[in-house]
Amino acid sequence: MNDIVIELEGVWKIFGERAGEAMAAVKAEGLAKSEVLERFGAVVGIADVSFNVRRGEIFCIMGLSGSGKSTLVRHLNRLIEPTAGVIKLLGQDVMSLAESELRAMRAQKIGMVFQHMALLPHRSVRDNVAYPLEIRGEPKGRRWDVSQHTLSLVGLDGFEDRFPRELSGGMQQRVGLARALASDPDVLLMDEPFSALDPLIRRQLQNQFMALSEQLHKTTLFITHDLDEAIRLGTRIAIMKDGRIVQIGTPEEIVTDPADDYVRDFVQDISKLKLVFAHTIMEPLESYRAAAGEAKDLSESPRAPEDSDLDRLVDVSITTPHPIVITGAGGRDVGVVTKDRLLRGIQGGK
Amino acid sequence: MTGARAPQATEAAPRIDLGPSITEFAGRQAPFYVSRFRLLLSARKRTWTLNRAALLFGPLWAAARGLWGFFWLFAILELFALVQVGRGLWGDLGAPKRAEAERLQAKSDQIAADAEAALSRGESGAAALRESAANLARAAENAFLEAGAAAAGATTLLIVGLVLLVLFRLLEGLRADRVYERQYSRWRSDRRVPSGFSFSRLAAGLALAAIMFPATLYRFTVSQPAEWLRTVPISRTYHTGAANLLDRWFDRAAEAGAGVFDGITAGTEAVLDTIEAVLAGAPWPVIVLFLLLAAWRLAGVRVAIFTGAALAYIGLLGFWEKSMLTLALVGSAAVFCVLIGIPVGIWCARSRRAYAVARPVLDLMQTMPAFVYLIPIIAFFGTGKVPGILATIIFSLPPVIRLTALGLTQVPASVVEAARAFGATRWQLLRGVELPLATPAIMTGVNQTILMCLSMVVIASLIGAKGLGQEVLIALQYVAKGQGILAGLAILCCAMILDRIVQGHFKRPDDGA
Numbered sequence: 001m002n003d004i005v006i007e008l009e010g011v012w013k014i015f016g017e018r019a020g021e022a023m024a025a026v027k028a029e030g031l032a033k034s035e036v037l038e039r040f041g042a043v044v045g046i047a048d049v050s051f052n053v054r055r056g057e058i059f060c061i062m063g064l065s066g067s068g069k070s071t072l073v074r075h076l077n078r079l080i081e082p083t084a085g086v087i088k089l090l091g092q093d094v095m096s097l098a099e100s101e102l103r104a105m106r107a108q109k110i111g112m113v114f115q116h117m118a119l120l121p122h123r124s125v126r127d128n129v130a131y132p133l134e135i136r137g138e139p140k141g142r143r144w145d146v147s148q149h150t151l152s153l154v155g156l157d158g159f160e161d162r163f164p165r166e167l168s169g170g171m172q173q174r175v176g177l178a179r180a181l182a183s184d185p186d187v188l189l190m191d192e193p194f195s196a197l198d199p200l201i202r203r204q205l206q207n208q209f210m211a212l213s214e215q216l217h218k219t220t221l222f223i224t225h226d227l228d229e230a231i232r233l234g235t236r237i238a239i240m241k242d243g244r245i246v247q248i249g250t251p252e253e254i255v256t257d258p259a260d261d262y263v264r265d266f267v268q269d270i271s272k273l274k275l276v277f278a279h280t281i282m283e284p285l286e287s288y289r290a291a292a293g294e295a296k297d298l299s300e301s302p303r304a305p306e307d308s309d310l311d312r313l314v315d316v317s318i319t320t321p322h323p324i325v326i327t328g329a330g331g332r333d334v335g336v337v338t339k340d341r342l343l344r345g346i347q348g349g350k
Numbered sequence: 351m352t353g354a355r356a357p358q359a360t361e362a363a364p365r366i367d368l369g370p371s372i373t374e375f376a377g378r379q380a381p382f383y384v385s386r387f388r389l390l391l392s393a394r395k396r397t398w399t400l401n402r403a404a405l406l407f408g409p410l411w412a413a414a415r416g417l418w419g420f421f422w423l424f425a426i427l428e429l430f431a432l433v434q435v436g437r438g439l440w441g442d443l444g445a446p447k448r449a450e451a452e453r454l455q456a457k458s459d460q461i462a463a464d465a466e467a468a469l470s471r472g473e474s475g476a477a478a479l480r481e482s483a484a485n486l487a488r489a490a491e492n493a494f495l496e497a498g499a500a501a502a503g504a505t506t507l508l509i510v511g512l513v514l515l516v517l518f519r520l521l522e523g524l525r526a527d528r529v530y531e532r533q534y535s536r537w538r539s540d541r542r543v544p545s546g547f548s549f550s551r552l553a554a555g556l557a558l559a560a561i562m563f564p565a566t567l568y569r570f571t572v573s574q575p576a577e578w579l580r581t582v583p584i585s586r587t588y589h590t591g592a593a594n595l596l597d598r599w600f601d602r603a604a605e606a607g608a609g610v611f612d613g614i615t616a617g618t619e620a621v622l623d624t625i626e627a628v629l630a631g632a633p634w635p636v637i638v639l640f641l642l643l644a645a646w647r648l649a650g651v652r653v654a655i656f657t658g659a660a661l662a663y664i665g666l667l668g669f670w671e672k673s674m675l676t677l678a679l680v681g682s683a684a685v686f687c688v689l690i691g692i693p694v695g696i697w698c699a700r701s702r703r704a705y706a707v708a709r710p711v712l713d714l715m716q717t718m719p720a721f722v723y724l725i726p727i728i729a730f731f732g733t734g735k736v737p738g739i740l741a742t743i744i745f746s747l748p749p750v751i752r753l754t755a756l757g758l759t760q761v762p763a764s765v766v767e768a769a770r771a772f773g774a775t776r777w778q779l780l781r782g783v784e785l786p787l788a789t790p791a792i793m794t795g796v797n798q799t800i801l802m803c804l805s806m807v808v809i810a811s812l813i814g815a816k817g818l819g820q821e822v823l824i825a826l827q828y829v830a831k832g833q834g835i836l837a838g839l840a841i842l843c844c845a846m847i848l849d850r851i852v853q854g855h856f857k858r859p860d861d862g863a
Contacts, residue, residue, distance in 0.1 A: 077771055107773030118768035122786045132772040134782070183772070 004091075005187060005219040006053035006076065011085030013071060013243075016042030023083045033242060045071045046082070047243040056217040060234030062224055068243035069223045070115075073189050076221065077110050078102055090186060107136045111180030111218075115192040117172045119164040125151065125175050126160040132183040150178040153212060170201035177209070181216070188220040195225065206232055227266050231255070231275065239263055251275050255348070272310055272348050279306040281345035282326045282335030298336070301325045306334060310345055317342055375534050377546030379403070386527045387534060398524055405523030412526075413555020416544025420529050421555060424522050429563060431514035433570045438508025441570070444497030451493030458486035600729050607730070615736045621685065622735055626678035634670060641847065649854020656850060660843035669818060669840040676817035677844055679735065679810065680803040683742040687799045691747050692792065695754025696780070705755060712748040720745055720809045728813055738815030742806040749798035757791025758784050797852050804845040818844070 014022050014036065022040035025031055033044045046068050053059040063069040074080040075087055078094055087094045090109060097105060111132070119128050127134075129150055130143035138146075151160060154174040164172055173193055180188055194202040210233060213220060224230050230237045231251040238248045239262075247259035255275045258264040301322040304313060308326075316324055317339060324342075328334035337345075368391070369384050376383035386399055404411045408428060412421040437443065465479035537543040544551070604611070629637065638661055646654035664673045698705040724741055731737040761784050769783045785792075811819030818841050825834030 079767060079771060103773040103775060105773075106771060110771070112768070112771040114764060114768055114771075116764050118762070118764040120765060120769075120783060120786075122789075131769070131782075135769075135772055135774050135778055179772075189771075 003055040004052045005055050005057075005089070006051075006059070006221065007086070007088040007091075008052075008075075009050050009086040009088075011046055011049045011072075011075060011087060012044075012083045013046035013068075013075065013080065014042045014044050014083045016040060018042055019083050027084075044243050046075070049085075049240075049243075049245055051238055051245065051248055053219060053221060055219055057235040058213060058220045058222055058233050060222045060224060060230035060237045061240055062227055062230040062237055063240030064225055067240040069225075069240050070191050071243075072240070073191050073221055073223050076187070076189055077106050077112065107132060108183060109186045110189060111183060111185035111187070112189040113173070113176045113180045113191065113193040115195055117164070117169075117176045117196075119172060119175055119179075121164055123163075124160065125156070125162050125164065125167070128164060128175055129178045129182050131179060136183065146182055147178070150181045151175075153181065154178045155208065168201075169197050170205060173197060173205060174208075177212075181218075186219060188218045188222075190220060190222045192223050192225065194229065202229075209233065227270060231270060239266070252277065252280065256280055268348065272346055273314070274309050274311055276310050276345055276348075277306065278304060278308045278310075278313060278324075278326045278337060279328075279335070281310070281341050282306070282337045283341065284335050285325075285333055288336040298323070298325050298333070301336075303327050303331075303333075304337075310342065313337060313342055314346075371538065372534065375537055375545045379547070383527075383530070387531050390527060390531050399527045400523045401526035401530075402523065404526030405519055408519055408522050409559065410552060410555050412522075413558075414547050414549070414552035415530060415533075416546075416548065416551055417529060417533060418544075420522075420525075421558075424518060425559065425562065427518045428515060429566055431511050431518060432563065432567060434507050434511030434514065436511075436567045437570060438504045438506075438511055441504065441507075442501075443504050443507070444499075444501035447493050447497035447500055451490045451497060454486050454490035454493060458483050458490055461486060600726055604729050611730045614740075615731055618682070618686070618736045618739055622678060622682045622739060625682050625685075626675065629674040629678045629681075630671060634665070637674075638665075641851075645847070645851050645854075649851050653850045653854050657847050660847050664840050664843055667836055667840065669821070669837065672816070672818045672821055672837075673840055673844055676804075676807055676819065676841065677848075679739060679742070679807065679815055679817055680800065680844070680848070683739045683746060683803045683806075684796070684800045686739070686743050687747050687750050687803070688796055690743075691750030691795070691799065692754050695751040695792075695795075696758060698751060698755040699758035708751065712751060715744050716748045720806065724809070724813055733814040735815050737813050738810030741813070742803050742810050745806050746799045746802035749802065750792070750795040753791045753795030753798070754788065757788030757795075760791065761787045793852070797849060800848050800852065801845055804841060804848070807841060 012023060012026070014026070016022065018040040019042050022031075022036050022042040022044075025039070026036060026044075031039070033047070036042055036044050049072060051059070061069045061072060071080060075082050076089060076094070078087075078097075082095070089105070092105075094102075094105070120131065123131070126144065126147045129147035130138075133143045133146055148160065151157060154177050156171065156174055156178065159167065159171065159175075164175065167175065173196075176193065180190075194205050197205065206229060222230070222233055224233075231254075234251060236248060236250055237254050239246045239254065239259075241262055247254060247263050249257070252275050254263065255267045255270055255272060258267050300320075301324060302316050302320050303325050304316050304327070306326050306328050308316075313324060317337075323336050323338040325333050326335040326337060368387065372384045372387050373380040386401075389399065390397060401411075407414075409421045409425040412418070412424065461479055462483035465476050465483055468476035468479055533543060533545075537545050641657055641661065642654055645657040664670055694708070698708050720741060723744055724737075727737045727741050727744075731740060765783060765787065766779065769779050774782065807815070807817060807819035808822045809819070811817065811823045818837050821837035822834055822841070824830070825837060
């Protein structure tokens with residue numbers, strides 16, 4: 001349990017003057033969202049959200065606008081107060097913190113990146129990056145050292161003394177990322193950081209972010225409305241709809257086994273080539289033999305390990321007329337992927 | 351929209367059937383309005399339709415249909431036309447002139463009688479008296495003629511009134527459908543817009559008309575309407591009572607708060623005296639050099655040249671000392687304005703309630719004529735420099751407060767949120783984020799305040815503040831045009847030096863960097 005960094009348990013957020021009453025009614029009667037609005041004039045922002053994020057994980061929360069994802073991420077550092085539920089960060093109950101403890105936690109444990117950068121226009125890039133350290137009261141020399149270092153991490157050497165307005169959108173967001181990293185936080189909260197950028201720059205920043213997170217291993221809560229982005233970056237993905245979490249799983253689980261029609265709609269256009277692996281689509285060796293007969297000779301078949309993705313299997317398959325034999329731990333044969341299975345797998349069917 | 355050929359795609363667009371919704375909207379006479387609205391909606395050119403209900407019933411139709419703007423506009427126009435008709439029919443148009451003529455005639459008769467008496471007594475002035483009696487008689491005759499002419503104008507008035515009335519009604523009939531159609535469009539997006547035909551609205555319209563029409567007609571057409579209709583029934587005693595009450599209140603407050611007021615006076619005076627000692631006491635070359643350098647370094651060469659010219663004007667025309675006194679007065683008033691205004695502005699930006707309270711007070715401070723609060727200031731602080739400054743502060747404080755509050759509320763919420771997310775305290779947020787981002791707005795406020803302070807110097811001199819204002823005041827008293835204009839220009843020079851330096855300083859960071 002020690003390596004669970006973020007822990008949410010039954011978190012609710014209801015907006016409105018009568019949020020308290022509405023919450024009680026929801027708990028007692030299980031009202032639907034529309035009923036809450038009708039009876040209390042209150043809007044349900046977050047409904048009964050629970051999940052854990054492990055150390056070093058990039059946990060993506062994906063949802064369309066209005067699904068409550070940006071509201072949810074602001075609960076972690078209590079920029080928004082929950083109506084009910086438990087939020088723990090690094091084992092500490094966030095709700096029990098006093099004002100000053102909360103500020104200390106925000107300054108030391110959490111770095112946040114915003115959709116619209118939210119840089120301070122009157123400060124140089126260096127001073128923007130150093131802002132969290134300045135709040136913590138670090139001396140100026142140290143602030144400069146750290147900001148120099150984090151700026152070089154995001155590839156912005158030489159821009160320290162510029163002002164944000166002189167930088168392009170992509171560069172500004174890299175400053176935002178550097179600022180979030182400057183205080184060396186345990187947790188990164190990223191609220192649609194790349195959504196406002198054009199697709200090419202977005203792709204570049206995603207790659208840079210992935211490289212950076214391999215290096216730094218920051219536990220990250222990443223908010224996005226773009227499933228492609230969630231799949232590229234996420235260790236696990238939570239899909240939100242109307243303030244509720246519909247499904248949590250690895251990108252492969254989400255794509256191959258969508259929990260409901262809503263998720264299925266999202267994933268149907270996603271390419272499975274890099275997401276689905278041999279062990280998911282293979283037929284176990286025993287059942288293959290049972291169906292095709294013991295005599296079926298697999299000696300001429302190529303071998304591929306079970307963690308090969310479909311892209312790799314296609315490469316193998318076009319070189320041979322035989323089915324591919326999948327090998328498990330220790331090089332033992334565990335299953336078979338025929339051409340039919342491979343094609344169905346690419347389609348996403350079973 | 352116009353007659354040009356529409357592209358194929360829009361030609362092919364199926365027509366939507368508005369019938370049911372127009373029926374729901376119109377209620378009574380629905381089929382009529384359905385066809386009328388269709389006609390208006392499909393017309394390419396301006397189409398005139400005549401609504402007979404509106405033509406016949408005018409404003410009452412509008413009231414029943416809930417078109418209150420239409421109702422008021424045409425009710426007033428029709429009332430105007432009716433008043434003309436009424437005056438033409440029953441009005442005694444010659445009455446004022448006839449009264450004058452009668453008065454003149456009476457006077458003439460009297461003087462003529464005096465002349466006869468004088469003549470019979472054989473006095474020498476009789477001829478002159480008879481002459482003036484004849485003059486008056488002629489004047490009276492002229493007045494009678496004019497009265498006759500005015501009375502003859504009654505027919506014209508009657509005709510004009512009737513023509514106007516018919517024109518207005520016709521206009522109502524022609525506009526009605528179009529106006530009602532617009533109401534329908536609004537009603538489609540906002541169901542609170544009145545719709546249908548309502549008897550209660552008709553009754554309200556009737557009641558309004560029943561109050562307005564007879565009373566107004568009576569007032570304008572009868573030559574001697576009853577007294578109660580002409581004068582507002584308010585007694586003079588309220589006014590005196592309230593004024594006396596305020597008088598007593600001020601007296602008591604001045605007595606009770608004497609210590610406080612003396613303290614304020616002493617504090618203000620200390621600041622003023624210091625600034626005055628520096629400005630008036632320092633040798634003029636030092637001040638000139640300082641101002642020129644400040645203008646150059648803070649605002650650039652052009653402002654420095656302008657400052658030099660303005661200072662030369664002040665110095666060569668002998669306004670130096672007075673200008674320094676004025677600058678000291680304005681400077682200390684501005685310092686107080688900033689010291690009070692910025693914190694109050696911050697408070698107003700923080701607390702909605704504080705701003706709700708402050709707003710009417712600020713409006714009052716800005717719009718109340720200065721002379722009105724000069725009176726209580728004199729009551730509390732006497733005359734001299736300090737009350738002059740206080741009056742200046744009252745007038746000039748609002749822009750700093752307003753613009754500080756405005757600047758702070760306009761700081762982007764996302765930036766504030768980011769600062770909070772990194773653990774900033776409220777003070778760090780204010781100092782490091784909000785105030786810097788609000789600086790342009792705050793400086794605009796400070797600038798306005800300085801200029802408003804300068805515009806107050808003449809009024810402040812009324813209660814004994816010395817300086818250029820006094821010069822203008824003296825010129826005013828002796829109608830010395832030249833002197834007044836010269837002193838006025840000196841005030842302008844002071845104002846522009848301060849304005850250009852302060853403004854120039856805060857504009858520069860954007861150009862540079």
